[in-house]
Amino acid sequence: MKIRRFAAFGAAVAATALALSACQSPGSGSDDNGGDDEGLSQDTAVTFGWNQSFYEYNGDSSTGNATANAIVLYLMNSAFRYFDEDLNIAQDTSFGTYEKTSDDPLTVEYTVNDDVAWSDGTPVDAADMLLSWAATSGHFNTLADEEVETDEEGNVTNQGDNVYFSGTSVASSYIIPTPEISEDGKTITLVYDRPFADWEQGFGIGVPAHVVAMHALGIDDATEAKEALIDAINNDDTEALAAISQFWNEGFQFGDSLPDDESLYLSNGAYLLTDFVRDQYVTLERNPDYNGDRPANVERVTIRYNGDPMASLQALQNGEVDVIEPQATTDILQAAEALGEDFTVLTGDAATYEHIDLAQNNGGPFDPAAYGGDAAIARDVREAFLLLIPREDIVDTLIRPLNPEANVRQTNLAVPSAPNYDAIVAANGYEEAFPAVVDQSSIDRATQLLTDAGVTTPIDVRIMTDSLNTRRQNQLQIISDTVNASGLFSIVDASNADWGALLSDTSQYDAAIFGWQSTGTGATNSDANYRPGAINNFYGYDNPEVTALLDEIAVTTDQDTVTELQGEMEAFLVQDAFGLPIYQHPGVDVYRNSIEGINPIALSPTVFWNYWEWDVTGDTAGEPTSEEATEEATE
Incomplete structure (x- = not known):
């Protein structure tokens, strides 16, 4: 087996949910005429395993703004x-x-x-x-x-x-x-x-x-x-x-299958969307009318969906898929490395970071409305809760076995390897305000905050995360054990397989645990998370001083000044007890060696970015047919 380790990218990528990008020149033998098949891998198909289903064509809407949609749209447009x-x-x-x-x-x-x-x-x-x-x-x-x-x-x-x-x-x-x-x-x-x-x-x-x-x-x-x-x-x-x-x-939200109206999934790029069954697969075929510089080299691409990383690895071993990018766990990495010489494993820091955010607009425990509009009490309750999140335990248990050098991430604004990471962390105050290790002093501080606020404990907190994701469920269990043991809060499991589509509906949860995947290298990417009414600000967060700093960052071209402003801005997030970054995701990509050109980047669309460079040199998995999908649904 070939194992290639790739280092984390050092670009100062900020947090957001969506990406559409790629690059370099077309693969060898490809030409600019989409109607000419010279250089095309004839009758070839590559099947990917992915953890969340495509569900909407409009990737710019608040409901469609997700990586699961972006990777499909990237191939199409x-x-x-x-x-x-x-x-x-x-x-x-x-x-x-x-x-x-x-x-x-x-x-x-x-x-x-x-x-x-x-x-x-x-x-x-x-x-x-x-x-x-x-x-x-x-x-x-x-x-x-x-x-x-x-x-x-x-x-x-x-x-x-x-x-x-x-x-x-x-x-x-x-x-x-x-x-x-x-x-x-x-x-x-x-x-x-x-x-x-x-x-x-x-x-x-967009559309x-x-x-x-x-x-x-x-x-x-x-x-x-x-x-x-x-x-x-x-x-x-x-x-x-x-x-x-x-x-x-x-209008572009999909149901359980491909819409009858073909205008709802038009393409202007290398691939056409030809088949779709919600939570099972999408199939894309080479667009014969595409005449751009990056034509599809593989004729057909299928993405099969399964939220269970081990099940995806099993599908790879069984010949049902050719490439997977599962959420990494120790078991996944060990099992991948044991597959044999016919497979390649790539590891390194991924584009995504894990975090927990708190809803301030749902009448729940972190919303001032629950305390007669008293924002100070709601802030103290949020701070008390975040003091009990055992970030060090999560990293030590779930992440360091994959990356021994991993640490708790202390900023939402830059990856740990970025040149501005340390400066932002030094200014934002996360390490002092919310120690990564939960000990008795953390519990005492949380107890005092709640006592002074005059709130009755324990306080129920509904946490939503992916119910099908093994690592997130393990993470939720670690948090629940620590928080519940304090006697101050009681965790209610609000996990849901459709968590991504539900993020904008904070009536479903009080805290959400998920990952933001970087979509670009710009300093303004995080604007969408913290500006009132912005596409990723689901929680009703509104701090005029943060908004003013976001405005200043947007017009600043000197990187050192941007870093200073980011540190100032994030200090307000800490003071407001907005939420917590937890860790940078470890990345694992596994593929069979009959596929060449797999080269993931640390931005969405990750492994899909260089589709025109893929080449099939041997047997691959076939794409599912509608008949197969019907069979699977009835089993």
């Missing part, structure tokens, strides 16, 4: 830029170009190439870019974030005739006024109302504008639909935008 294996930004000029034309005001022009089209034949153009801006800018919403009510799936239930797009982007929010579109409809000009350090990473294309407008406005012709959408945005037509925003929020 091209973009202006991507990250190479060294995490450098590269432009995909076969898709389009962008250029900063002014620094004062910051002005950027994006142009989509004439030959780029959606898989229904409709050109990709400035209408798609305009919709992406409008939907993620927040400028058109007439329903305030604090007024939004959602169901268990995170869908807005009180939108009515209001405009409300559920996704937000700090980059889009800084683009004012409404972007202008060129006469040929291929170029859009973005003018920022302030400098923005991460402008090159902050804008792209097809013509599909949204056709469904929302009842228009049959794609060209007319795009024109109507552009008019609605340019004229701030609330009636039309209300319908457009509602479809944008909910």
Whole structure:
């Protein structure tokens, strides 16, 4: 067996949930004409094992913002830029170009190439870019974030005739006024109302504008639909935008199988989505009309879903899948290394870090509303709870057997190997406020806080995490044992297999344990987690001083100054007892040696980033058929 260890990347990647990137030149023998099969691995298929099912095509919405969706969308759709294996930004000029034309005001022009089209034949153009801006800018919403009510799936239930797009982007929010579109409809000009350090990473294309407008406005012709959408945005037509925003929020959510309406899963990239069974698999096939620089070298890609890492490893051994990236445990690594010479194991720090966040907007134990609006009492209860999280025990029990050098992570803003990590940690105060080892002094401090607050103990706390993930369940058990033993809190297991879709519905939990996967190298990536109403701020967190520092970070180009500001900002998170970082995920990728070109990076989409370099040199697993899925469902 070949085992290759790869070191953690040193880039200062920040925490967020979603990514769409990749890089380098096409694999040897590939050409720029998607209709020419020279260099293509004929009749080839690669099957991946993954832990969470694809469930939504709109990766920019609050419900669709997840890595499980991003990896599929990455294979389906091209973009202006991507990250190479060294995490450098590269432009995909076969898709389009962008250029900063002014620094004062910051002005950027994006142009989509004439030959780029959606898989229904409709050109990709400035209408798609305009919709992406409008939907993620927040400028058109007439329903305030604090007024939004959602169901268990995170869908807005009180939108009515209001405009409300559920996704937000700090980059889009800084683009004012409404972007202008060129006469040929291929170029859009973005003018920022302030400098923005991460402008090159902050804008792209999401869902097809013509599909949204056709469904929302009842228009049959794609060209007319795009024109109507552009008019609605340019004229701030609330009636039309209300319908457009509602479809944008909910129209691309998948049920249990592939929608009958093919417009809900169009592609403009290397692969077409051809089959889907929720929680079982997706199948993608090479797009014959793709003519960009990164054509699919493998004809068919299937992703099979199983949240049990050991079951995924067993599927690899049984020939049911070819590549897996399971959540690593000691048992997984030992079992992977015992597979034999036909498999390769890659290990190193992954792009994800584990953390626990507390809901402050659900009437529960960490919400001021539970104490008559007294924010100080709620803060003290949050601090008392976090003092009892045994982070050192978690790392020592679950992570160090995989990575002996692992330590408790002490910041949400940088990976442990990043050059700014130590400086942020020195400034934020996590180590002093929340010691990693829970001892009697921790319990005494927590007891005093709750006594002074006058709250009755024990306090029930519902913790939600992945019910199918072995390591997270072990982690929950370690936390429960320690917290329950204090007598101050009582842990209620609110684990759920659909935890990702439920994060936006804090009525389901009081604390959530999961991982943020880095999507880029920009300093503003964490903005989405802590700004009021931002896409990853599920918890109602709102500190004006944090928001002001986020604003300052966004316009600062000097890295040393950014680091200082990040330390200041995170100190407020510590003071507010927002939550705790726990550890950097250890990464394990395992694949059969008949697949070449597997080379994961420490950003989403991790192992999928260089799909055009994959090559099949021997036997691989076949993709599931609808008949197989029916059989599995009845067994």
